[in-house]
Amino acid sequence: MTAPALPSPLTDYTPKPRVGPIEGLRQSLTLAWRTVVQVRHNPWELSDFSIQPIMFVLLFTYVFGGAIAGSTSEYLTFMLPGMVVMNMLFVTLYVGQGLNTDLTKGVFDRLRSLPVARWAPLAGRIAADQVKQAWSIVLVLGVGMALGFRIGTSVLGLLAAVVLLLVFALAFSWVAVLVGVLAKDPERVQIFGFTALFPLTFVSNVFVPAETMPGWLQAFVDINPVSVLADACRGLMLGEPWFTGSLTAAILQVLLWAAVVLAVFAPLSVWALRRKV
Amino acid sequence: MDHAIVADGLIKRFGDTTALAGVDLAVRQGTVLGLLGPNGAGKTTAVRVLATLLRPDGGRATVGGYDVVTQSHQVRQLVGLTGQYASVDETLTGAENLLLIGRLLGMPRRRAKHRARELLAEFDLAGAADRAVKGYSGGMRRRLDLAASLVGRPPLLFLDEPTTGLDPRARSELWELVRRLVAGGVTVLLTTQYLDEADALADEIVVIDHGRVIATGTPQELKAKTGSSSLAVRPADSDQLPTVVSVVGELAGMAAEVSGDLVSAPVSDPQVLPAAVRRLDQAGVVVAELALRRSSLDEVFLTLTGHPAEDADATERSPE
Numbered sequence: 001m002t003a004p005a006l007p008s009p010l011t012d013y014t015p016k017p018r019v020g021p022i023e024g025l026r027q028s029l030t031l032a033w034r035t036v037v038q039v040r041h042n043p044w045e046l047s048d049f050s051i052q053p054i055m056f057v058l059l060f061t062y063v064f065g066g067a068i069a070g071s072t073s074e075y076l077t078f079m080l081p082g083m084v085v086m087n088m089l090f091v092t093l094y095v096g097q098g099l100n101t102d103l104t105k106g107v108f109d110r111l112r113s114l115p116v117a118r119w120a121p122l123a124g125r126i127a128a129d130q131v132k133q134a135w136s137i138v139l140v141l142g143v144g145m146a147l148g149f150r151i152g153t154s155v156l157g158l159l160a161a162v163v164l165l166l167v168f169a170l171a172f173s174w175v176a177v178l179v180g181v182l183a184k185d186p187e188r189v190q191i192f193g194f195t196a197l198f199p200l201t202f203v204s205n206v207f208v209p210a211e212t213m214p215g216w217l218q219a220f221v222d223i224n225p226v227s228v229l230a231d232a233c234r235g236l237m238l239g240e241p242w243f244t245g246s247l248t249a250a251i252l253q254v255l256l257w258a259a260v261v262l263a264v265f266a267p268l269s270v271w272a273l274r275r276k277v
Numbered sequence: 278m279d280h281a282i283v284a285d286g287l288i289k290r291f292g293d294t295t296a297l298a299g300v301d302l303a304v305r306q307g308t309v310l311g312l313l314g315p316n317g318a319g320k321t322t323a324v325r326v327l328a329t330l331l332r333p334d335g336g337r338a339t340v341g342g343y344d345v346v347t348q349s350h351q352v353r354q355l356v357g358l359t360g361q362y363a364s365v366d367e368t369l370t371g372a373e374n375l376l377l378i379g380r381l382l383g384m385p386r387r388r389a390k391h392r393a394r395e396l397l398a399e400f401d402l403a404g405a406a407d408r409a410v411k412g413y414s415g416g417m418r419r420r421l422d423l424a425a426s427l428v429g430r431p432p433l434l435f436l437d438e439p440t441t442g443l444d445p446r447a448r449s450e451l452w453e454l455v456r457r458l459v460a461g462g463v464t465v466l467l468t469t470q471y472l473d474e475a476d477a478l479a480d481e482i483v484v485i486d487h488g489r490v491i492a493t494g495t496p497q498e499l500k501a502k503t504g505s506s507s508l509a510v511r512p513a514d515s516d517q518l519p520t521v522v523s524v525v526g527e528l529a530g531m532a533a534e535v536s537g538d539l540v541s542a543p544v545s546d547p548q549v550l551p552a553a554v555r556r557l558d559q560a561g562v563v564v565a566e567l568a569l570r571r572s573s574l575d576e577v578f579l580t581l582t583g584h585p586a587e588d589a590d591a592t593e594r595s596p597e
Contacts, residue, residue: 013341013432015341015343015350015351015352015355016354017350017351018350027381033377034366034369034373034377037369038368038369041368041369041370041409105367106364107364109363110363110364110365110425111381112329112330113328113330113353113356113358114353114381114382116381120381
């Protein structure tokens with residue numbers, strides 16, 4: 001059947017006044033699907049965020065491991081939960097990069113010209129990113145396990161750690177959204193990643209215990225959300241002796257940090273986006 | 278409803294730049310309005326305001342009877358937008374792009390898929406349906422952009438410079454598509470910097486320059502308004518060019534233009550032709566060609582804005 005696809009006159013139209021929340025959610029999922037299809041078309045992107053973490057796990061374990069912890073297997077166990085955290089932060093950058101591409105290429109305007117919920121294009125971006133996020137968490141853990149990393153608690157503890165990571169990733173995605181809105185082009189989003197995220201992740205307890213650092217640096221390491229999250233993950237995945245203290249307190253700290261990041265960056269990003277378009 | 282689009286004193290500023298300085302326009306349902314002007318005139322800003330992508334700083338506008346600011350969601354349901362800034366996703370295939378839009382418009386998966394195939398066939402893109410848009414030619418890309426704005430069968434279509442950068446064949450193909458849509462009852466707002474495009478497609482033309490409407494009318498009216506026709510004389514002997522220039526200039530009441538050995542000037546008095554014959558004969562000029570032509574829109578544009586359309590195009594494109 002090839003009936004000419006022509007629209008009918010204006011009087012036949014009775015537009016709806018607004019989008020319901022369920023409809024908006026469905027639209028967000030449709031947009032998330034789009035991001036997943038993009039990955040299918042461009043598998044290189046997947047290897048982009050797969051090769052780097054694999055290399056990092058290998059390098060840190062076999063180059064620094066022995067010197068820092070006395071044995072590579074000892075160091076792998078100490079470092080891997082933090083490595084998952086670090087990688088998670090870098091993967092959030094893809095939200096910013098994707099959003100920036102949409103803005104500079106005009107896809108965002110096309111989406112905004114459609115009768116979809118105002119928040120759907122952003123929500124779709126962030127939701128799709130959680131798929132990549134889950135993949136990268138599983139990847140780093142998988143590589144670690146292949147090298148000898150073992151869960152010291154239970155499957156439940158592991159799952160809780162993954163959920164906690166995803167919750168924090170969701171909040172931190174808003175930082176990436178802001179960077180994506182403000183950056184002139186997608187490449188600059190990457191540059192931000194390297195200049196801001198490397199110090200943030202290295203000045204933490206991810207790779208070495210903070211005891212040998214100068215006092216002022218230790219103070220930062222202690223409140224750095226990366227340390228807090230790495231600690232909570234150690235607690236959930238390994239238990240003692242890798243984590244001592246109150247696990248509940250550590251988890252609450254992570255959630256508090258996530259709430260703070262969300263409260264600051266979500267409104268800021270939406271404001272920046274409104275100004276831009 | 279008589280007018281599908283009405284804008285009343287639209288104002289939009291970007292910092293110190295006033296992009297729209299009070300634009301009025303009205304588009305009758307089922308017709309094509311050509312918004313004509315050089316780059317930087319405010320055409321795209323006007324379309325973005327009417328498509329609810331930008332909030333005006335002053336004035337108001339309705340599309341399909343709905344206010345673009347307070348009822349933007351309704352407006353978005355009625356309008357299909359095609360412009361270089363409202364783009365499809367280059368990493369997806371043509372079919373995926375149309376499917377995505379259909380799904381976003383709330384179509385069930387099967388219907389969205391069917392609609393995508395239908396549009397791809399109609400726009401001669403069936404063979405490229407499953408290729409990434411990155412690899413499309415300019416003309417294919419523009420046809421897909423147009424198809425993307427038609428997924429929901431909108432009764433109103435905004436085409437922002439739909440043929441800029443296209444080769445002549447792709448251009449006339451796109452014109453044909455627009456004519457077909459209009460024949461089907463769609464109301465079209467078209468912006469263009471090509472005068473022949475406005476002439477070919479538009480029922481009515483609004484000329485804007487520096488964010489202001491400087492003329493409105495049908496292509497015929499605009500031509501009539503600004504010196505309905507132009508007197509052209511080509512002397513058989515090019516030595517007589519100076520004489521011809523002075524005669525034509527005197528008859529037109531303004532300096533004549535010389536291109537090659539053709540002398541021309543805009544005139545409004547239909548009696549000018551016999552007068553020209555007499556005067557040239559008296560001056561002893563042997564004429565190879567003598568004609569009273571209706572002026573082209575290019576000349577109209579020059580008269581209205583004080584600068585030729587092509588110049589404006591060249592100078593104002595560079596900063597982008």
